[in-house]
Amino acid sequence: MEQLLAGLRAAGEPTRLRLLALLARGELTVTELTQILRQSQPRVSRHLKLLCEAGLLERFREGSWVFYRLASGGTVAALAEVLTGLIPQEDIVIARDGERLEAVRAARADKAAAYFRANAEEWSRIRSLYVPEGKVEQAMMDLGACDRMEVVVDLGTGTGRMLELFGPMAKSGIGIDLSPEMLALARAQLAGPALAHCSVRQGDLYDLPMQDATADLVTLHMVLHYLDDPAASIAEAARVLKPGGRLLIADFAPHELDFLRESHAHRRLGFSEDEVAGWLVDAGLAMREVCHLPPEGDDDAKLTVSIWVADRPGDPARLKARQVEYEGVAR
CATH class of the missing domain: 1.10.10.10 (Winged helix-like DNA-binding domain superfamily/Winged helix DNA-binding domain)
Known part of the structure; x- marks a missing residue:
């Protein structure tokens, strides 16, 4: 009272x-x-x-x-x-x-658009190296959609695109990124009544500003290859997942395009299926499946996109059962 x-x-x-x-x-x-x-x-x-x-x-x-x-x-x-x-x-x-x-939002959008224009050429070049982004997004939606989602969290949210996709399926959405410039862009992208329940905030992916077991779905879309310690970020993502929650990761399979490291700050040149699967299991998650999207188009397209799906079981017995199931399918 x-x-x-x-x-x-x-x-x-x-x-x-x-x-x-x-x-x-x-x-x-x-x-x-x-x-x-x-x-x-x-x-x-x-x-x-x-x-x-x-x-x-x-x-x-x-x-x-x-x-x-x-x-x-x-x-x-x-x-x-x-x-x-x-x-x-x-x-x-x-x-x-x-x-x-609306005038304030328009000014914010103009500033964000200017930042996007300044970097669009480089982003477009990277996107030309793999399957069209629309196919990656559709695969993530097919693999990541869960029933009755309360909270969706997008780590390394960038432009906020994952919140645009999954936000309408949940009661609230949270995007976390370290870059103020990217957060400004995401806020501009998320402006509007349809996504008013979604917000973004600055945060460290190794120390998320969230309590344990609060998210139904966590996404990491093209983020791991920028990180010094991808395993630690996966463990932190697992921490904030509710029992029964799902982690969805999209990133590149191993490749040899060194210019991405030299010119675009990629720390890792892709990840093997087993490497990420091992990190997921170490984080206490049960592997569900892995999907690979090979490149399409001309000879410049050389990157395969992999999508890992893992769940946080509600009890240890279920975790063991799911892991045995996944290993059987993998064999």
Whole structure:
């Protein structure tokens, strides 16, 4: 009761209701909120502090920036969801806030697009080396879709593409990346009501900002070959999986294209099927299957994409049974 009353008291003020209405549509920085509300930063920060203390909002730091969003769990978080659903969107103040929000999002998208244009030529060259990305995505969706997903997590989210694919299948989606530039691009890609339940945050793939056993699906799409310690990232991904959850990895099979290491920061020139399977088993996961997509097209296409699928069993007996099953199929 005290938590609910504190939440109601915190929300019962015009500016704070406006903040809730805005943050129900996606995460924003203090600077962006001051631009939309046309109020001073100290005043907006004070309102945000009260909403966070009441449990209606949560804040997270990304370098020198601080982002805010609606709280993701708990009784008071449910109250925030109810209150934002009651706010009349046709109200003139709320409508104007919405227009300014779209302007902020447009500026964010322009900045992200400029970054993409600056790097598009190099990305396009790498993509020409393997099967069309659409086929990789379709294979991942076929292999990774689970029933009744609550939380989807994409590690090394980049442009946020995996959240675009799997986000609509879940109640919430989280993308994690270390690069502020890629996070800005992902936020622009995820803007819009269909993916308002998805967010991205800065984080280390070896030390994820998440509790144990919180995700139904974790994806690692073309990420492992950039990492110094891929096995450690897989172990960390396994940590955040719920019992019955699934890990989905897409990366290159072994190859000899040294220019990817020299010019594109690839730490590893692909991975063998058994190498990744061993890391998955060491992380306590049960191998489900491996899919290989050979290159298509002209002679420049030289990379095979492999997709590994593994589950986190609910008990050790099931883990052993699933592993014996996989080894039998592999033989």
